Amino acid sequence: MAAETKHHSTHIPQWKKDEIEDIKKLISAHSAVGIVGVHGIPSSQLQLMRKNLRGMADVKVCRNNLIYRALETSSDDVKQMNKYVEDQTALLFSNEDPFKLYRILEKGRASAPIKAGGIAPRDIVVQKGPTSFPPGPIVGELQSSGIPAGIEGGKVVIRETRTVAKKGDVVNAKLASILARLEIQPVELGLDLRAVYEKGIIYESEILAIDETKYIGDITQAVQRAFNLSINAAYPSKATIGTLLAKAASESRNLAINAEIIMPDFIGELLAKANTQMLSLAQVASQKDANAISNKL
Amino acid sequence: MEYVYAALLLHSAGKKVTEEGIADVIKAAGLEVDVVRAKALVSALEGVNIEEAISKAAFAAPAPTAAPA
Amino acid sequence: MEYVYAALLLHSAGKKVTEEGIADVIKAAGLEVDVVRAKALVSALEGVNIEEAISKAAFAAPAPTAAPA
Amino acid sequence: MEYVYAALLLHSAGKKVTEEGIADVIKAAGLEVDVVRAKALVSALEGVNIEEAISKAAFAAPAPTAAPA
Amino acid sequence: MEYVYAALLLHSAGKKVTEEGIADVIKAAGLEVDVVRAKALVSALEGVNIEEAISKAAFAAPAPTAAPA
Amino acid sequence: MEYVYAALLLHSAGKKVTEEGIADVIKAAGLEVDVVRAKALVSALEGVNIEEAISKAAFAAPAPTAAPA
Amino acid sequence: MEYVYAALLLHSAGKKVTEEGIADVIKAAGLEVDVVRAKALVSALEGVNIEEAISKAAFAAPAPTAAPA
Structure with missing residues (x-):
């Protein structure tokens, strides 16, 4: 690849023309065209991911300049996808809904060990607890990478939880090897869907990344509002009539008791209320003077 | 309850x-x-802020309400 | 509540x-x-077992003792 | 709520x-x-056990007791 | 209780x-x-906020107003 | 609730x-x-401040009152 | 909220x-x-059990759970 980037020029070799034509055909044959970042994905992994997507999406890896040229000569709408072509890019062709595509790709993410010299994509933490290693030189290796280790009950244990690399740190060979042996895989590999073109609309990843909990919250709120409105406006429907009746009944009860309306329906509660008041007043009084209240209570 | x-x-x-x-x-x-009930009701409501009395949860002693009928 | x-x-x-x-x-x-209230009260109490009504309260509203403190 | x-x-x-x-x-x-509201109400009440709906209120209202403390 | x-x-x-x-x-x-009991009660209630003592009961037992609107 | x-x-x-x-x-x-339901709804909403009615917690029979915001 | x-x-x-x-x-x-909003909503709802979300709301807000038929 490196050898060839040199002589892109006025004359375009036939194989490149073919490739561009091929891309354009794929574009017109699918409802959705995505630009996918494939940075840092080893080719074996990429192969696996492509395989997993079979039937839902085709991933085509090719050089950016060919992608660029293919898009450039497509319709005005599609042309705008050019701005997402950068770094290591692949094209994705599908007939699926863009949102669904995004979800599928997210699900397809896998974790991988970090390589020597790799940059920590997040804080890398080694949790305390037992390991599967039998006692041996591993203890010293752990310790020399700043992980407090020891031996307990015939097993190597990590004594304390440690952050061994901060996000952005370069992970040296020794640590990378230890992390691999501890089966800590800090690197997340996945097809990074930057944008999808579908039927005249470009969906960027921020739009595609749906926050389901927000929607659930919205639904909850909408349902509550509908309920509040129908009860507060006393709109009778099958869904609300029970509550409306209960509300009216409870209001009448509140009114009767609070206004001390003497009616057969509520006399029991009024008696009970008076009795409870008497008991609580009696209690207060008896706390001050036990003799103030007859011991009948 | 009618009243x-x-x-x-x-x-x-x-x-x-x-x-x-x-x-x-x-x-x-x-x-x-x-008439007695009607009178008693009106008399009980004298000086009562109905709006308030309606919305203030009443003393909820027993559950008997269920029973009345 | 006087009545x-x-x-x-x-x-x-x-x-x-x-x-x-x-x-x-x-x-x-x-x-x-x-007089109306007195009448209404007596009428409302007809057939009511006061002891029972009260004890229901005691049962249902046991909170008072607990709560004050 | 009149209706x-x-x-x-x-x-x-x-x-x-x-x-x-x-x-x-x-x-x-x-x-x-x-008339429409009357109709809508009657229609909403079809098949509804009013007694039950009411007693739910009685039952439901006092529930919070637990909470205050 | 009478007192x-x-x-x-x-x-x-x-x-x-x-x-x-x-x-x-x-x-x-x-x-x-x-007389002794009447005296004792009056003295015990001295300084007592009856309204409060009563409403505590009401408050503890029943449904806190909180709910309805 | 469609309406x-x-x-x-x-x-x-x-x-x-x-x-x-x-x-x-x-x-x-x-x-x-x-039509009855549509009419009844419009009529029920007459004079109602929808914004307010939407956000005012409706009759909260049961305990959850605590929750709503 | 229209969508x-x-x-x-x-x-x-x-x-x-x-x-x-x-x-x-x-x-x-x-x-x-x-279109984007419509699509996003439909897609978001694909993984959501609307009935459940509704009943949660019903529970969280007021009483309705009891009521609806």
């Missing part, structure tokens, strides 16, 4: 809760009017 | 709750008697 | 809750009758 | 709870007055 | 909640329009 | 919540359709 509902109806209709008002509503519901 | 208190006072004094009884107690408390 | 109160009034008076019944009560309360 | 009811009655009638007040009410209920 | 959702949709779309508006939305949802 | 109302309307009408369904309802409410 209390009648009072609530009058109140929510924006009317003053009077003996006559209650009597009219009770009659319209096909019942004979018990 | 209800009066009724319960009579009841716990072992007297029958009558209009006159209520009227007497209410008067003794320095209030004017509202 | 709901009217319905409960009829119900607690032992009457069937009908459009006409509601209309009569609403009128007696000095309001103009909105 | 406490008498006190509640006086309080809710807007009167001060005094020995004489209680005695009058108790007598009106057809009971003989136990 | 209420329709009304909320119209309201939040900045439209007045009218019978026709509701009918249109209901139809667009693939339902047949029940 | 959410539209979706709930469709759902409570017993229809599947689809892009076209939402678009139709939104249009009927006199709004221009934002």
Whole structure:
């Protein structure tokens, strides 16, 4: 690849023309065209991911300049996808809904060990607890990478939880090897869907990344509002009539008791209320003077 | 409960809760009017902020409400 | 609640709750008697087992003791 | 809530809750009758056990007791 | 209980709870007055905010207003 | 609740909640329009501040009151 | 919230919540359709159990759970 980037020029070799034509055909044959970042994905992994997507999406890896040229000569709408072509890019062709595509790709993410010299994509933490290693030189290796280790009950244990690399740190060979042996895989590999073109609309990843909990919250709120409105406006429907009746009944009860309306329906509660008041007043009084209240209570 | 509902109806209709008002509503519901009850109701509501009394959860002693009928 | 208190006072004094009884107690408390309320109360109490109504409260509203503190 | 109160009034008076019944009560309360609302209410009440709905209120209201403390 | 009811009655009638007040009410209920008890109660209630003591009960037991709107 | 959702949709779309508006939305949802329900809803909403009615917690029979915001 | 109302309307009408369904309802409410929002909503709802979300709301808010039939 490196050898060839040199002589892109006025004359375009036939194989490149073919490739561009091929891309354009794929574009017109699918409802959705995505630009996918494939940075840092080893080719074996990429192969696996492509395989997993079979039937839902085709991933085509090719050089950016060919992608660029293919898009450039497509319709005005599609042309705008050019701005997402950068770094290591692949094209994705599908007939699926863009949102669904995004979800599928997210699900397809896998974790991988970090390589020597790799940059920590997040804080890398080694949790305390037992390991599967039998006692041996591993203890010293752990310790020399700043992980407090020891031996307990015939097993190597990590004594304390440690952050061994901060996000952005370069992970040296020794640590990378230890992390691999501890089966800590800090690197997340996945097809990074930057944008999808579908039927005249470009969906960027921020739009595609749906926050389901927000929607659930919205639904909850909408349902509550509908309920509040129908009860507060006393709109009778099958869904609300029970509550409306209960509300009216409870209001009448509140009114009767609070206004001390003497009616057969509520006399029991009024008696009970008076009795409870008497008991609580009696209690207060008896706390001050036990003799103030007859011991009948 | 009829009398209390009648009072609530009058109140929510924006009317003053009077003996006559209650009597009219009770009659319209096909019942004979018990003057004592109507009077007692009106007297009990004197000086009461109905809006407040309605919304303030009443002393919830027993659950008997279920029973009345 | 005056009328209800009066009724319960009579009841716990072992007297029958009558209009006159209520009227007497209410008067003794320095209030004017509202005959209608007394009537309504006696009528409402007809067939009511006061002891039972009270004990339901005791059962349902056990909170008071607990709460104050 | 006028229509709901009217319905409960009829119900607690032992009457069937009908459009006409509601209309009569609403009128007696000095309001103009909105036939559509009466209709909608009667229709919503179809198949509803009013007694049960009401007792749920009685049952439901006191529940919070637990919470305050 | 009679004495406490008498006190509640006086309080809710807007009167001060005094020995004489209680005695009058108790007598009106057809009971003989136990002066010592009346004294003891009045003294025990001195400085007590009856309204508060009563409403505590109401508050603890029932449904906190909180709910409805 | 279809009609209420329709009304909320119209309201939040900045439209007045009218019978026709509701009918249109209901139809667009693939339902047949029940004129009584549409009319009853519009009539129930008359004079109602929808924004307020939406956010005011409705009658909270049971305990959860604590929760709503 | 228009799109959410539209979706709930469709759902409570017993229809599947689809892009076209939402678009139709939104249009009927006199709004221009934002395809992206409609799509996003439908896609978001794919993984959501609307009935569950509704009943959660019902529970969290007021009583309704009891009521709806």
